[in-house]
Amino acid sequence: MVIHEYAGIVTELEDHDCPHCGKLMEPWLTPPETGWGVILVCSNNGCPFYLDSETDIENKRDDSHLGCRFALDPGNKYKPVNVLAVCPH
Numbered sequence: 633m634v635i636h637e638y639a640g641i642v643t644e645l646e647d648h649d650c651p652h653c654g655k656l657m658e659p660w661l662t663p664p665e666t667g668w669g670v671i672l673v674c675s676n677n678g679c680p681f682y683l684d685s686e687t688d689i690e691n692k693r694d695d696s697h698l699g700c701r702f703a704l705d706p707g708n709k710y711k712p713v714n715v716l717a718v719c720p721h
């Protein structure tokens with residue numbers, strides 16, 4: 633189990649390994665406008681899902697280096713969601 637605490641709010645999350653790279657996913661507090669709250673995110677910069685996504689995003693600017701990280705939404709039965717993130721490379 634993973635425990636995430638922010639501003640006095642404790643969220644308990646199940647342990648989930650990323651199905652793409654096998655790494656333990658980490659809790660991440662999403663921006664309020666997403667309405668997701670705390671989700672689990674694969675933060676592995678070498679994750680195949682993340683690296684492959686960089687070329688898949690439509691209408692992205694060539695220099696934006698945006699990629700999708702694999703994430704699960706605990707508020708929706710751990711359904712997979714995509715989280716946009718800036719690629720480090």
Ligand SMILES: [Zn+2]
Pocket residue numbers: 650651652653654655674675676679680681702
């Ligand atoms: Zn991964």
